[in-house]
Structure formats: structure tokens, C-alpha cells
Amino acid sequence: MAGIILKGVRAAAKVAKNPIADLAAYPILTEEVGYPPSPLATPGTSGSGGGGSTGGLGQIVNKAVGEVLGWKLKAGDTKGFLGALNQSFTLTEVEGHVESKWAPRTYAIQTDLAGGITGAQASVYARGKEALDQSMPLLDGLYTLDPEADTEDVVALKAVVKSQFTELVNELAFLSGPRIARVNQYFSLLLIDANSTAKFPPALGAPPLVVDPDQLGGTLGNLRDVLGLNFTDQDFVNSVGDEQNLSNFRILADYVTSLAQSWINNVPFFGLDAPKPFFGTQLVLLSRQLSVVAESVDEVRFTLDSVFIGPAERQSTKLTYPFVPELKAIFLEDLLSWIHNFAAEEGPRLITDGGKFGVQNTFTPVVRQLLSFIVNLPSSPSVANPLPAGFFAPRVRLSLDDLVDQLQSLITLAAPIKHEITSEPDFGLPFGVEAVVPIFLSDLPQGSTSSSIPVHVRGDGFQAPTTPATVAFVGPGAPTVAGVFFRSDTLLIVRLKTQTFPLPLLNFGTWDVVVTNADGQQVTLKAGFTVGP
Structure with a gap:
């Protein structure tokens, strides 16, 4: 037993050896990490890691503006700044002047790739915004028909309904797509009693969603009962005005239930695992992930600095891949700059200019190659790849592993974005041969010794110049074809x-x-070619 315990202690000591050596050989990291905006990398940049390019007062201003706009600042990104400004402030004209109201946000908006609310999300949000705008005046105007109703209960229930419906519609406008669990919870709170076994959305095989205003549960059902607006069980209606009050509640309930049904119909298009997400929504996620990749490169540089592999040494540290022939040797800083530049500049530009086609045919392949460069880095010293000892320190390996994870996440987000370009329909004339220009030997130059003579074959529908049609002359003594050359879909030159x-x-x-x-x-032109004297 003692031998087994001693063996386990030795194994544990062996595992702990590298971290202890790491602590003994390199400085302990005590720098405060504030995550400033990732600096824009430019070719040849060799700045060291985690700190940003701004400092002092500029860094304070950047942080304050970012917190107000809920947006990660990016130098030169005027489009993203205007998008965040419009999202964070609401302008209204009041008595001849414009007043602005700040809408604080708890998450960072990413608009630098022109992503936003599109597709199914735009459809559901448009319905929700219209329903909210139309139903709030109806909710405010509801009054109780039950003489025994408590006024404080009525005020509280109306406030809760307003809050739940408003938060629900705001969630539908959430950039990167609404959070499904939160939307489902708000619909459940509005429409289903807490002690009910029913769920929202209804499970497969379960009864469908209740849409009758007299049968609704949840907050709307409680409001209906307190106000005495249940037309089936309680009939407090005594006048046309009372009936209009009842009708207003039913209209309000219909707005909510119809929006719930629209959500159920479109929910397959939402979620992080949607098989075919809408491009505008996915752009927001791609933009966020590109920022994370840029930050991860900064972290790698920072950890390399901490083990005395500075900017100058990184520019002369050669990485080779002897076991992956397709990966050519590259300097360490050149690789880090490549990844940073792609995340900060090239990648966003590809997505913005090339759209889905750019993502599928250029963006994703480049990210896969960058991932391959990082994944195949040596994990231990070797003669084939002599690298500084600090490169294999645990802190550096952890930062490189994190960069691998972030690049893989970027590929996962980009992979579902595909655009198949279908070939244009062919509206040309059908394939056929109209004429072959005859040859009269007396028209040829005297003393001609050319090894071949050109003949023009005219028709329609001749195909691609890379694989031209073949031409043959059939009959006794027919001439031999030396070559066929495509000139257009109506002309072939035959020698x-x-x-x-x-x-x-x-x-x-x-x-x-x-x-x-x-x-x-194949087509045949009978007696189509003549050679005369």
C-alpha cells in the first residue's frame, strides 16, 4: 500500500514540476487586466501584448463612451459608431425642439459588420412592435367592471402586464437573435398559470396553445379576472361603454396570443444551433468572435513578453512544420500579426464586401489555415524546431490553447453561412450548323505551301472554348481536320x-x-462542305 501511495506522490510531483519551474523562472504576473479595445494590427506591427494603444485620459474616455453606447470602440469605424449611437438614444420632437433619451444597454452591440435584425427575427419583431404600440393605450384605458375589485391590485397587475410585454418585445430585438429561454418565459408568464402543467411552447403531442381570451391563464388571466372582464363566467357588462372595455381586453389578449403563435412558427430559425441562421443575425456573432480572436492574440503576445520572448525575438523566431508539408515555415510574430490583421481588418472587410459568398469561399478557408498553423505548433522542445524555452511555459501554452478554441469557434459560426451561385439559364439558340464556307483552290494565293487551310463553320450553340466542339468531314476523299478553334457560340475555325x-x-x-x-x-449538315477548282 505504501508503495502505491509513494508512486502516486511521485506522479503528482512530476505533474506539478512544470508549473513550479514556471513560477521560479519567470516573473509572477501582477499587471491589472482591463481589456481595452484591441489595437488595429498593421503589417509589420510588433507591439507587445495585452495593453491597448491608448492610455491615460484617452483610455478613460474610450471606456466611458463604450459604457454609454454599449459598444466596443474600434478606431476608424464610423459606421459602427453611428449604429451604436442610434441604438442607444431615442430622439423625439417636443414642442418644437428635439429631446434625446438614453436607452442603457447591458450588452455590447456589434454593428461594424452591418449585421442586425433580419429574416425571421425582423418579421417577429415587427409584429411585436406593432402589437406593443397598439396594445399599450388599450391596457392603460382598461377599467374594472367588478365593484369589489381592489384598486391597488388593478394598478399593480396592469404595471406587471406592461412590463412583461415590453420586455418581451425588447428581447425580440436583441442583436444576435433573441434568447429563446427568455422569450419563452415571458410568454409563459403572460399566458399560462404558474401551477398549470401546460408549457410554452407546447410540447409535441400536447394540447395546442390556448388563444381564447376567456380561458387564458398567467398575468393576462389574472388581470381579466380582477377587472371582471371574463365574458364566459362573469358578465358585468351593463352598457356599450362596458362592452367596449371588454372588447379592448380581448383585442389586447389577441395581440399577445397571435405574437406567441408567430414566435412558435419561427423559433426553429433562432438559437445558437440553428442549422441555417439568417446572415444579418450571424454577422453580429461573427463580429463579436473576431474581436475575441484579436484579444486572444494580444494575450499570447502578453504571455510571451512575460517569459522574455519580446517583440524583437518574436520577429526572428522561426516556426517550422516538418510533419505538415503544406504548412510552410513562418516567423512567430508574422503569424501572430497575420491572425490579428485578419481578425481586425481583412476578415470584416471580406464579410462586408463579399457577403455570404465571401464567407464561404475566402473567410472560412483562411481561418481554417490559421487554425492549422496554431494547432500544429510544437508542444515540447525538439531538434527539428528549436524554440526558446519560454515558448513551452504553461502560461504560454494556455494562451495558445485559448487562441485555438477561439479560432475553432469562429469556424463554427461561419460554417453554416453558404451561398450557392446557380448558373444563369441559357437563352441562346439551339445547337445547330448553318453553313461551312466553301473553298475554291483558284482563290488561294499562288504557290501556297501552307500545311493547313482555315475553314469557317457557322451555326449556334457551340460550347465552351476550353472544350470546343469536334468537326469531321464524312465521305470518300474527305479532308482531314488538323484542329478546331472556338471563336464564339456561333463560329468555329477549322484548319x-x-x-x-x-x-x-x-x-x-x-x-x-x-x-x-x-x-x-451531334448535328450533321448534309453536303455542307465543298472544295472546287
């Missing part, structure tokens, strides 16, 4: 081999012309 003996250069006669297109279609 015929000439003979020096016996004269003349070509046999006299008339032959059929057979043209076979690249796709295998």
Missing part, C-alpha cells in the same frame, strides 16, 4: 490538312459535315 502530292492541295468534292458539341450533342 484542314493540305497535301503536297499529288496535287491539288485538297481533293475536289462535296462532303457531309458532322459537328459534336462538348456535351455530346
Whole structure:
């Protein structure tokens, strides 16, 4: 037993050896981490890690503006700044002047890729915003028909309904897509009693959503009962005005239930695991992840600085990949700058300019290659890849592992974005041969010794210049084709081999012309080519 325990202690000591050596050999990190905006990397930049490019008063101003706008500042990004400004302030005209109202946000808005509310989210949010605008005046105007109703209960219930419905619609406008659990919870609070076994959305095989205003549960059902507006169980209606009050509640309930049904119909398009997300919504997630990748590169540089692998040494530290031939040798700082530049500049530009096609055909392949460079870095010293000892310190390995995770997350977000370009329909004339220009030997230059003579074949539907149609002349003594050259979908140039003996250069006669297109279609022009004296 003692031997087993001693063996376990040795194993634990061996595992702990590297961290202890790390602490003994390199400085303990005590720098405060404030996560300023990631500096824009430019080719050749060799700045060291975690600190930003701004400091002092500028850093304080950047932090304050970022907190007010709920947006991560990015130098030169005027489009993103205006988008965040419009999202954070509401302008209203009051008695001839404009008043601004700040709408504080608890999350960072990312608008630098022009992402936003599109697709199914735009559809549901438009319905929700319209329902909210139309129903709030109705809610404020509701009054109790039950003489025994408590006024404080009525005021409280109306305030709760207003708060729940407002938060629900605001959630539908959440950039990067509404949080499904939160939307479901608000619909459940509004429509279903807490002690009910019913769930929102209804499970597969369960009874459908209750839409009858007289049967609703939740906060709306409580408000209905307190106000005495249940037309089935309680009939406190005594006048046309009372009936209008009852109708207003039913209209309010219909707004909520119809919005709930629209949400149920569109919920497959939402969520982080949606198989085919809408591009505008996904852009917000891509923008956030690109910022995380840039921060991860800063962290790698910071940890390298802490183990005495500074900017100058990184520029001369060569990385080789002997076991991955397709990955060519590269300097460490060049690789880090490549990743940072892609995350800060090249990647966003590709997405903005190229759209879905740019993401599928350029953005994703580049990220995969960058990931391959990091994943295949050596994890231990070797003769084939002599790197500074600090490169293998645990803190550096952890920062590189984090960079791998962030690049992989970026690929996961970009992978569902695809755009298939379908070929344009062919509205040209059908494939056919109209004529072959005849040859009269007397028209050729005297003393011609050319090894071939050109012939023009005219028609329609001749295919691609890379795989031109084939041409053959059929019949006794027919000329031999030396080559076919595509000029357009209506013209082929055919060169015929000439003979020096016996004269003349070509046999006299008339032959059929057979043209076979690249796709295998074949047409024959009977007696289509003539050679005369």
C-alpha cells in the first residue's frame, strides 16, 4: 500500500514540476487586466501584448463612451459608431425642439459588420412592435367592471402586464437573435398559470396553445379576472361603454396570443444551433468572435513578453512544420500579426464586401489555415524546431490553447453561412450548323505551301472554348481536320490538312459535315462542305 501511495506522490510531483519551474523562472504576473479595445494590427506591427494603444485620459474616455453606447470602440469605424449611437438614444420632437433619451444597454452591440435584425427575427419583431404600440393605450384605458375589485391590485397587475410585454418585445430585438429561454418565459408568464402543467411552447403531442381570451391563464388571466372582464363566467357588462372595455381586453389578449403563435412558427430559425441562421443575425456573432480572436492574440503576445520572448525575438523566431508539408515555415510574430490583421481588418472587410459568398469561399478557408498553423505548433522542445524555452511555459501554452478554441469557434459560426451561385439559364439558340464556307483552290494565293487551310463553320450553340466542339468531314476523299478553334457560340475555325502530292492541295468534292458539341450533342449538315477548282 505504501508503495502505491509513494508512486502516486511521485506522479503528482512530476505533474506539478512544470508549473513550479514556471513560477521560479519567470516573473509572477501582477499587471491589472482591463481589456481595452484591441489595437488595429498593421503589417509589420510588433507591439507587445495585452495593453491597448491608448492610455491615460484617452483610455478613460474610450471606456466611458463604450459604457454609454454599449459598444466596443474600434478606431476608424464610423459606421459602427453611428449604429451604436442610434441604438442607444431615442430622439423625439417636443414642442418644437428635439429631446434625446438614453436607452442603457447591458450588452455590447456589434454593428461594424452591418449585421442586425433580419429574416425571421425582423418579421417577429415587427409584429411585436406593432402589437406593443397598439396594445399599450388599450391596457392603460382598461377599467374594472367588478365593484369589489381592489384598486391597488388593478394598478399593480396592469404595471406587471406592461412590463412583461415590453420586455418581451425588447428581447425580440436583441442583436444576435433573441434568447429563446427568455422569450419563452415571458410568454409563459403572460399566458399560462404558474401551477398549470401546460408549457410554452407546447410540447409535441400536447394540447395546442390556448388563444381564447376567456380561458387564458398567467398575468393576462389574472388581470381579466380582477377587472371582471371574463365574458364566459362573469358578465358585468351593463352598457356599450362596458362592452367596449371588454372588447379592448380581448383585442389586447389577441395581440399577445397571435405574437406567441408567430414566435412558435419561427423559433426553429433562432438559437445558437440553428442549422441555417439568417446572415444579418450571424454577422453580429461573427463580429463579436473576431474581436475575441484579436484579444486572444494580444494575450499570447502578453504571455510571451512575460517569459522574455519580446517583440524583437518574436520577429526572428522561426516556426517550422516538418510533419505538415503544406504548412510552410513562418516567423512567430508574422503569424501572430497575420491572425490579428485578419481578425481586425481583412476578415470584416471580406464579410462586408463579399457577403455570404465571401464567407464561404475566402473567410472560412483562411481561418481554417490559421487554425492549422496554431494547432500544429510544437508542444515540447525538439531538434527539428528549436524554440526558446519560454515558448513551452504553461502560461504560454494556455494562451495558445485559448487562441485555438477561439479560432475553432469562429469556424463554427461561419460554417453554416453558404451561398450557392446557380448558373444563369441559357437563352441562346439551339445547337445547330448553318453553313461551312466553301473553298475554291483558284482563290488561294499562288504557290501556297501552307500545311493547313482555315475553314469557317457557322451555326449556334457551340460550347465552351476550353472544350470546343469536334468537326469531321464524312465521305470518300474527305479532308482531314488538323484542329478546331472556338471563336464564339456561333463560329468555329477549322484548319484542314493540305497535301503536297499529288496535287491539288485538297481533293475536289462535296462532303457531309458532322459537328459534336462538348456535351455530346451531334448535328450533321448534309453536303455542307465543298472544295472546287
